[in-house]
Amino acid sequence: MQRHALRVLIAANLGSHARRPSCDDAGVSLLLDRLLVLLRPCALLLLGVVFACTAGESRSSGPEAGETSSGPVAAAEEPTPVEEPVADRGVEGGVVADSPGAAAAEEVVEEVEPELPPPVATYMGREIAQTMHWRGADWLLRETREDEEHVTQLLDNLGLEEGMAVCDLGCGNGYHALRIARRIGPEGTVYGVDVQPQMLSMLRRRAEREGLDNIERIVGTVADPRLEPDTCDLVLLVDVYHELSYPEQMLASIRASLRPGGRVALVEFRAEDPDVPIKPLHKMSKAQIRREWEANGFEILSEFDELPWQHLVFLGKKGDR
Numbered sequence: 001m002q003r004h005a006l007r008v009l010i011a012a013n014l015g016s017h018a019r020r021p022s023c024d025d026a027g028v029s030l031l032l033d034r035l036l037v038l039l040r041p042c043a044l045l046l047l048g049v050v051f052a053c054t055a056g057e058s059r060s061s062g063p064e065a066g067e068t069s070s071g072p073v074a075a076a077e078e079p080t081p082v083e084e085p086v087a088d089r090g091v092e093g094g095v096v097a098d099s100p101g102a103a104a105a106e107e108v109v110e111e112v113e114p115e116l117p118p119p120v121a122t123y124m125g126r127e128i129a130q131t132m133h134w135r136g137a138d139w140l141l142r143e144t145r146e147d148e149e150h151v152t153q154l155l156d157n158l159g160l161e162e163g164m165a166v167c168d169l170g171c172g173n174g175y176h177a178l179r180i181a182r183r184i185g186p187e188g189t190v191y192g193v194d195v196q197p198q199m200l201s202m203l204r205r206r207a208e209r210e211g212l213d214n215i216e217r218i219v220g221t222v223a224d225p226r227l228e229p230d231t232c233d234l235v236l237l238v239d240v241y242h243e244l245s246y247p248e249q250m251l252a253s254i255r256a257s258l259r260p261g262g263r264v265a266l267v268e269f270r271a272e273d274p275d276v277p278i279k280p281l282h283k284m285s286k287a288q289i290r291r292e293w294e295a296n297g298f299e300i301l302s303e304f305d306e307l308p309w310q311h312l313v314f315l316g317k318k319g320d321r
């Protein structure tokens with residue numbers, strides 16, 4: 001813009017010089033011509049200086065510079081999402097200082113959000129069920145559930161003690177989480193994990209109504225419950241394992257989350273029993289449970305077979321006992 005204005009100014013001056021012979025007075029004209037001949041080198045010198053200045057300006061603040069400066073702005077905006085996790089992980093200095101530019105950003109993204117393979121449709125011969133939608137959450141609180149599933153008997157047999165750290169993985173709207181929270185008392189913690197934040201909102205409202213403040217809600221991903229390693233005495237999964245589309249990744253995270261001696265309580269509708277009125281896709285056989293969990297570093301510790309509709313299988317890390 002500035003360069004363009006200077007160019008217009010110079011063109012006007014040269015133009016006024018070109019129109020000057022129209023003057024009638026030959027003497028004056030001659031004088032003027034001589035004067036112009038004398039001034040021409042100065043004009044050329046001035047022209048050179050003007051062009052030198054405008055060229056310098058265009059490199060530092062002209063339109064071209066404006067365009068390239070949008071590069072650093074975009075680059076500064078793009079890495080923002082990965083900068084926070086990097087700081088959280090306490091590796092900001094190392095990664096950022098040693099690897100400037102886009103390469104560093106890619107490296108960090110890779111670390112923070114490892115690329116997932118596609119979800120599996122079947123696992124070890126079992127078809128994986130769709131996740132139950134939060135709009136159907138009322139079904140989880142149905143009045144008949146105690147009669148159908150003997151939930152009190154289930155909770156009585158989990159080995160719950162005051163002060164325990166218990167994860168209810170795939171907790172839904174908190175049907176079990178709230179009752180566990182009461183049983184383990186204020187010194188204990190329930191980690192309520194779900195992939196649907198709407199489920200966790202319902203859980204929060206229910207916990208608030210009951211004055212329970214020992215439940216931590218965690219929005220998990222389909223492949224990671226986002227539990228800290230070595231934190232859980234018990235991980236409970238009720239009617240959720242058969243929905244996991246990343247079973248191997250989830251089982252690895254569950255394993256890592258267990259404290260030494262920690263257990264998993266797996267509850268699934270019995271596939272062996274045609275009288276259990278649940279769709280086959282939402283049931284599991286004991287043989288299938290054993291096959292899948294043992295392949296992922298777990299061993300069956302004990303089984304409770306008294307529930308009307310469900311298997312209750314306790315598992316621990318292989319070699320942990």
Ligand SMILES: C[S@@+](CC[C@H](N)C(=O)[O-])C[C@H]1O[C@@H](n2cnc3c(N)ncnc32)[C@H](O)[C@@H]1O
Binds near residue numbers: 131176
């Ligand atoms: C059938 S509901 C059972 C809810 C609860 N366990 C109960 O018995 O009342 C299954 C729940 O698991 C959740 N879920 C599915 N996949 C999950 C995953 N990968 N991580 C955490 N939660 C998951 C669903 O969002 C849903 O709330």
